[in-house]
Amino acid sequence: MKKVKTLFNILTILCVINLIFWFIRLNYEDLSFHKNLAAYIGIFSMIMMIISFQLMKIGVKNKKDAE
Structure with a gap:
């Protein structure tokens, strides 16, 4: 399960980097x-993906605790 949590953390970091890219693409004028x-x-999509990865990570943790 530790590998799964690490995978979700890596995917979250990639989404945050992509989120920064989209903030740079905004026309602030x-x-x-x-x-x-x-x-x-x-x-919007990157924020939703970050939230979903964090919720999946919590779900994996809860599933491990239930076993």
């Missing part, structure tokens, strides 16, 4: 949804 649609979708 014009924050309208029309101009930054791809960046907003990228930011």
